[in-house]
Amino acid sequence: xxxxxxxxxxxxxxxxxxxxxxxxxxxxxxxxxxxxxxxxxxxxxxxxxxxxxxxxxxxxxxxxxxxxxxxxxxxxxxxxxxxxxxxxxxxxxxxxxxxxxxxxxxxxxxxxxxxxxxxxxxxxxxxxxxxxxxxxxxxxxxxxxxxxxxxxxxxxxxxxxxxxxxxxxxxxxxxxxxxxxxxxxxxxxxxxxxxxxxxxxxxxxxxxxxxxxxxxxxxxxxxxxxxxxxxxxxx
Numbered sequence: 230x231x232x233x234x235x236x237x238x239x240x241x242x243x244x245x246x247x248x249x250x251x252x253x254x255x256x257x258x259x260x261x262x263x264x265x266x267x268x269x270x271x272x273x274x275x276x277x278x279x280x281x282x283x284x285x286x287x288x289x290x291x292x293x294x295x296x297x298x299x300x301x302x303x304x305x306x307x308x309x310x311x312x313x314x315x316x317x318x319x320x321x322x323x324x325x326x327x328x329x330x331x332x333x334x335x336x337x338x339x340x341x342x343x344x345x346x347x348x349x350x351x352x353x354x355x356x357x358x359x360x361x362x363x364x365x366x367x368x369x370x371x372x373x374x375x376x377x378x379x380x381x382x383x384x385x386x387x388x389x390x391x392x393x394x395x396x397x398x399x400x401x402x403x404x405x406x407x408x409x410x411x412x413x414x415x416x417x418x419x420x421x422x423x424x425x426x427x428x429x430x431x432x433x434x435x436x437x438x439x440x441x442x443x444x445x446x447x448x449x450x451x452x453x454x455x456x457x458x459x460x461x462x463x464x
Contacts, residue, residue, distance in 0.1 A: 231257075233310045234251050235261055235312070235313050237261035237288050237290070239261055242433060243367060243437070245271060247316060248260065248271070249275060249278055249434070249437050254441045254442075255445075259310070261317065268285035268287075286303055288349065290342075293348055296345070300353055308356065313362070314367065315350065315367065318386075323379035324379075330379075335380065338384075343386075347389075347392055350392075350396075350409075363444075365411070366390075368389055368390055369382075371387040393454075397451050400451065409452070443455065
C-alpha cells in the first residue's frame with residue numbers, strides 16, 4: 230500500500246518530530262512550510278536521518294489563494310497523497326487574560342488555526358477521498374484546563390475540534406471513505422511555549438514516535454479525540 234503524508238508546519242517542533250518518525254516508519258513525506266530555506270534545510274535533515282522526502286509545498290494558512298495554489302501543486306505532483314496532518318498553527322498572545330485579549334489577536338489566531346486548517350482540509354479532501362485516506366488534526370482538548378487557557382488559542386482549537394467532529398459524522402453518513410480524527414500530543418517542549426521544559430513535558434521525538442505508532446496501528450479512529458500523553462487531572 231502506498232503511504233504518502235503531507236505534514237503542515239513540518240520544519241520545526243511537533244511537525245518535525247511527526248515528519249521524522251512517519252518517515253522512519255515507511256511513509257513518503259511532503260513538507261508543508263512557509264519558508265523555502267527552512268524547508269530545504271529540514272528536507273536535508275530528514276533525508277540524513279533515513280527518511281524519504283518527496284519535496285515541500287508552500288502553505289501559508291492565512292493565505293486562502295495560496296492554499297488553493299498549494300492544493301493544485303499537490304494534486305499535480307503528489308497524486309498518491311493519503312494522509313494529511315494538520316499541524317501548523319500559531320499560539321496567539323498567551324500572556325493575557327481573556328478580558329485583556331484584543332479582538333485583533335483572537336481573529337488572527339482563528340484565521341490560521343481554524344479557518345486556514347479548514348481551507349487546507351477542504352482543498353485536499355477530493356484527493357484524500359480518491360485515495361481513501363486520513364486527516365489528522367493536532368490540537369488540544371476543548372475542555373478548559375485550570376492550568377493553561379489562553380483564550381485566542383483554545384478558542385481556535387475548540388472550533389477545529391468541532392470541525393473534526395462534524396466532518397467525521399458526515400463522512401460516515403455519506404459513505405465517504407475518509408477518516409478524520411484529532412490528536413492531542415500532550416505537554417511538549419517546543420517554541421510554541423517558549424521551549425518550556427517542566428516535569429511531565431515530552432520531546433518532539435517521543436511525541437513523533439508515538440504519533441507514528443498510532444498512525445500505523447491499522448485501526449479506524451474516525452471521529453476520535455486521542456491524547457498521546459493524557460494530562461493527569463486532580464481528583
